[in-house]
Amino acid sequence: MEKRVTFRGWMLPLLLILPQVVISAVFFFYPAGQAIWQSLFIQDPFGLSARFVGIDNFTFLLSDPFYRASFVTTAVFSVLVTLCSMVPALFLAVLADRLIKGSGVYRTLLIWPYAVAPAVAGVLWLFMFNTRVGIISWYLGTLGYDWNYVLNGGEAMGLVVVASSWGRISYNFLFFFAALQAVPRSVIEAAAIDGARFWRRFFTIVLPLLSPTTFFLLVVNVVYAFFETFGVIHTITAGGPQQSTTILVYKVYADGFVGQDLGSSSAQSVILLLVVGLLTVIQFKFIEKRVHY
Amino acid sequence: MRKSLIGALLASATVLSPLAAYAETEVQFWHAFTGRLGELVKAQVEEFNNSQSDYVVVESHKGNYSETLNAGIAGFRAREQPHILMVFEVGTATMMSAKGATKPVYEVMAESGATFDPNAYIGSVKGYYTSTDGEMLSLPFNSSTPVLWVNRDAFEAAGVDPDTDLSTWQKVGETLTALKAGGEECPLVTAWQSWIHLENFSAYHDVPFASKHNGFAGLDTELMLNGEAQVKHLSAMGEWARDGKFIYTGRRNEGGANFRSGECALFTESSAGYAGIKAEAEFDFDVRPLPYWDGVGNAPQNTIIGGASLWVLEGHDAEEYKGVGEFLAYLSSSDVQAKWHQDTGYLPITAEAGEATRAAGFYDENPGTDIAVIQMTAKEPTANSKGLRLGSFDQIRGIIDEELEAIWAGDKSAQEAMDSAKERGDTLLRRFETANN
Incomplete structure (x- = not known):
């Protein structure tokens, strides 16, 4: 039976949701509204004059082949980041879950990278893979591989994906680990008695039971890849070489804060908002149907 | 004036500076120099502050060239702009188009009554920062080639x-x-x-x-x-x-x-x-x-040159602009310029500073340092x-x-x-x- 708590009157419930409403209004609706408003103007950098141009900023963007290419770059980047941060996290969580002793230590160690800010993570990886002083570049060199992410777009993409995923593995690990602990032991034991080996038990029992967590992480990680990876890209490649790591959110920054073109930058933010909104709707409509709660 | 986070940070930087005294008029100077160059800018500012008691220049580093320009623009939009902003040569057209946000240097100098001769600057440097009718809009600061x-x-x-x-x-x-x-x-x-x-x-x-x-x-x-x-x-x-x-x-x-x-x-x-x-x-x-x-x-x-010039921003008191004028006049003096050129390898941007450097035997001791000047x-x-x-x-x-x-x-x-x-x-x-x- 579902339990329902009902309030008498309107005042108390309103008061209780007020903080959340205020926070959403100040930090989300107001800036989002500003972005939509500014996307309709072409402004000079100092804000001395603004000219209303309707949807010109949007047509300007969408007619630019380099902007359209940035969608593909973003898609490749987010798929890779989501995969590279979820698969290892699940693997590590399964291993940590099997430990009888000392899982606390592993857990703590595995969560550490999450405490590192994306920009700092970017610098750490940059140090290892720098073409001149990077230790891994040096090893690759001794193996005869000419590592040069400064000119090779594929290598640059690989590097920013790894640097963006690394800290994220910790976050995902935490959720997977908690979810694994909640899987009822009796079901697994029953399967074991029936002769199912570990990986068979994992794929037929554990993984389906993890699906709510997996779905949640999928949504959260895609949003992360879209919005929060800016620091990594800024410190490692600044969008280059050519435009091989220029994802949509990086272009918002470059046009807004380097180019001082607020109109175009705002229009890009609006487009980005629509894309992520759409993606989330799609995820909920089609993937959630396959999730077992 | 509205206080914002930037304002508060600047204020705390001022408190930490031993030179700050509140009776004096303060002039904010945002620049893009770190490391050795940052130290040299700091030394220039300190020398100016010690040389007189009416004005205090407060210098603060705002990141690389792009970030400094961006900080200045954001500051202007929030009405927290500095008096003097360092802008790299790439941003010159942006600043020139921003009439109403910038106060041309020739105007600041005329109003402040400080001694200043725009013709002291070498032609190729001055040309970059003057309007089509020959008025100096920003003060050349560091130029190289x-x-x-x-x-x-x-x-x-x-x-x-x-x-x-x-x-x-x-x-x-x-x-x-x-x-x-x-x-x-x-x-x-x-x-x-x-x-x-x-x-x-x-x-x-x-x-x-x-x-x-x-x-x-x-x-x-x-x-x-x-x-x-x-x-x-x-x-x-x-x-x-x-x-x-x-x-x-x-x-x-x-x-x-x-x-x-x-x-x-x-x-x-x-x-x-x-x-x-x-x-x-x-x-x-x-x-x-x-x-x-x-x-x-x-x-x-x-x-041609690369480097930066100093732009004066609108929206401050006349008394403060007097201080700006004094500081800019100090910066363009031949001694300061000659020292800056010898310390950094930036060009001597006044003819006099170049001559002073040559007379002091600097080019003989450091062969090749005058090549850039000749080339330009x-x-x-x-x-x-x-x-x-x-x-x-x-x-x-x-x-x-x-x-x-x-x-x-x-x-x-x-x-x-x-x-x-x-x-x-x-x-x-x-x-x-x-x-x-």
Whole structure:
């Protein structure tokens, strides 16, 4: 039976949701509204004059082949980041879950990278893979591989994906680990008695039971890849070489804060908002149907 | 005035400064210098503060050039702008178009009554920062021009005579081949590729980089960097990149680390690289004029400047502007300029400072430090070599960087890449024209 708590009157419930409403209004609706408003103007950098141009900023963007290419770059980047941060996290969580002793230590160690800010993570990886002083570049060199992410777009993409995923593995690990602990032991034991080996038990029992967590992480990680990876890209490649790591959110920054073109930058933010909104709707409509709660 | 986080931070910086006294008028100065250059700016400010008791200049570092400009603009929008803002030469067109946000330097100087002679500045520097009717809009601060740095030890090691003639790219090309054959892994490296190999290249060969006198004559300018001369040079560079004779290290001055550590034989970089190279290089180096293609354009014409100037922003009290005027007059004095030139390798931007430096025997003790000056001032600038004044130029440089990377990687021919750079850059110029009309 579902339990329902009902309030008498309107005042108390309103008061209780007020903080959340205020926070959403100040930090989300107001800036989002500003972005939509500014996307309709072409402004000079100092804000001395603004000219209303309707949807010109949007047509300007969408007619630019380099902007359209940035969608593909973003898609490749987010798929890779989501995969590279979820698969290892699940693997590590399964291993940590099997430990009888000392899982606390592993857990703590595995969560550490999450405490590192994306920009700092970017610098750490940059140090290892720098073409001149990077230790891994040096090893690759001794193996005869000419590592040069400064000119090779594929290598640059690989590097920013790894640097963006690394800290994220910790976050995902935490959720997977908690979810694994909640899987009822009796079901697994029953399967074991029936002769199912570990990986068979994992794929037929554990993984389906993890699906709510997996779905949640999928949504959260895609949003992360879209919005929060800016620091990594800024410190490692600044969008280059050519435009091989220029994802949509990086272009918002470059046009807004380097180019001082607020109109175009705002229009890009609006487009980005629509894309992520759409993606989330799609995820909920089609993937959630396959999730077992 | 509204207090914001920035204001609070500045206030706390002031409290920490032993020189601050609240009876004095405060002048905020935002700049982009760190490290050795940051220390030198700090020393200048301190000397000015100690020299009089009416004004206190408070300097604060706001990040790299782009970030400093951005901080100034954000400050202006929030009505927290500094009095003096350092803006790199690339941002000049943006600042010039921002009438109502900036207060021209000639006006500040006239109102403050400080002694100031705009004609003391050398022509090629002054020309960059004056309006079409000859009024000085911002105060030249640090200016440099690209030169060729030579690692003499690397030449010896590869069996190439370090005194070999490197005046033209034809000769540099032959030398690169000889260096490579002699086992040199990194014959040539560069910093600031667009600035050196396109912007200065065009001025030096007296070919246009953009129409309308490189933007000086109007906002309706178009890029012309896909001309024959530029394409010839970039094709040669592209070939050198493929043969491993030119090593690409990045869009900014990443190559400096490679050169200073002794890995590379030749390095095209700003004359202001001097301080760093002198401090770090454990090899015998010398400096040569930037090479040119013999027979292309009118080379050698003159090279143009890079660096920054100081802009005064609107929205402060008359008394504070007096302090600004005093400080700028101090900065432009010959002693301060001569010291700055000798310490940093930036150009002596007043004629007097150059003469004082020569008279003090500095060029005899540090041979080659006057090459940049000669290279810039040997000929009267033409319409193609006065400088560049293009809107959204920071972004256009980004586009140029991308297209150059396509050449170095062998993805595009020099002609294809520059045609594309022109097309993409022109779109931004048109947008800038719309926004500032």
